[in-house]
Amino acid sequence: xxxxxxxCCYNRPYDNQAFVSIHIESQAxxxxxxxxxxxxxxxxxxxxxxxENSQNPFEIRxxxxxxxxxxxxxxxxxxxKHNDVINLSKTIENSGIKHxxxxxxxxxxxxxxxxxITTDYxxxxxKTDLIKIINPTNFVKELEFF
Numbered sequence: 001x002x003x004x005x006x007x008c009c010y011n012r013p014y015d016n017q018a019f020v021s022i023h024i025e026s027q028a029x030x031x032x033x034x035x036x037x038x039x040x041x042x043x044x045x046x047x048x049x050x051x052e053n054s055q056n057p058f059e060i061r062x063x064x065x066x067x068x069x070x071x072x073x074x075x076x077x078x079x080x081k082h083n084d085v086i087n088l089s090k091t092i093e094n095s096g097i098k099h100x101x102x103x104x105x106x107x108x109x110x111x112x113x114x115x116x117i118t119t120d121y122x123x124x125x126x127k128t129d130l131i132k133i134i135n136p137t138n139f140v141k142e143l144e145f146f
Contacts (some may be wrong), residue, residue, distance in 0.1 A: 001041050003043060003117055004046075006101070009117050014058070014101075032139065043075075044075035050066065053069075054066075058066050075112075077107040084106075089103045094106045
């Protein structure tokens with residue numbers, strides 16, 4: 001199984017954990033990373049993810065995310081696929097998805113991911129037959145039935 005975690009998912013454990021839903025999503029995201037480390041799930045990343053992460057003003061967070069992604073990625077969508085990413089993202093954007101988010105989804109689709117995992121509630125409303133978009137908590141629930 002191949003998954004793509006977007007930047008907001010990577011950053012979820014750094015959000016305010018006083019909110020129960022955020023805490024649960026954080027724990028699910030950490031569990032997913034453990035599954036990746038143990039080779040039970042494969043990870044796709046992209047130049048879009050690395051670029052967005054490079055804009056993170058918190059050095060430790062930025063480095064932690066980059067280290068994990070680069071150490072455990074199975075598939076990487078590089079800038080060489082930029083035209084394909086942009087062409088696909090335009091179609092996604094037509095449904096109201098922001099450009100950056102559309103590029104992430106396009107990268108996940110081009111990597112042939114089974115799941116695109118995000119904590120962005122607006123993005124979770126986007127539906128496509130090309131990839132399943134899900135939050136970390138629901139993904140873990142689905143994993144339990146595999």
